[in-house]
Amino acid sequence: MKNLRMIGACGEDLAFTYLESLGYHILEKNFRCKIGEIDLIAQHNESIVFIEVKYRRTLSYGYPCEAVHRTKQKTISKVALYYLKKYNLFDSSCRFDVVEIIQNKDETQIHLIQNAFMV
Known part of the structure; x- marks a missing residue:
């Protein structure tokens, strides 16, 4: 499990840097x-953009974004609602993006899917 967390953290770091290069201002990690x-x-x-990061080293189990299934979307939307309440941001426009990262020994591909799902 520790190894999976390290891989996830690596993916999130790549996504963080990538998103900042696109003009995103990261508020929370x-x-x-x-x-x-x-x-x-x-x-x-x-x-306000709520972002799920999915990282894969192989496509054997499908594209990373395919792992953001309906159940995961519901959880993300509930956490987003909590965040909006906590910081009194109900008047803010918001959306849900997914960053998928495919990294093998030869290359790293990063794809941003804006408005990946609606709630």
Whole structure:
């Protein structure tokens, strides 16, 4: 399990750097509450963006974004609602993005999927 956390942290660090290069301002990393966790929360233009990061070394189990299934989306949306309540940001525009990272020994591919899902 420790190894999986290290891999996840590596993916989140890659996503953090990538998103900052695109003009995202990262507000939170690994935001946790009793409901669950959101990998990254950022401000991009006028929107609060809740970001799930998925990392794979191989496509044997499908594309990383395919792991953000309906159950995961519901959890992310509930944590996002908690965050909006906590910081009184109900008037803010928000969206849900996914960063998928595919990294093998030869290359690293990073894809940003804006508005990856709606709630």
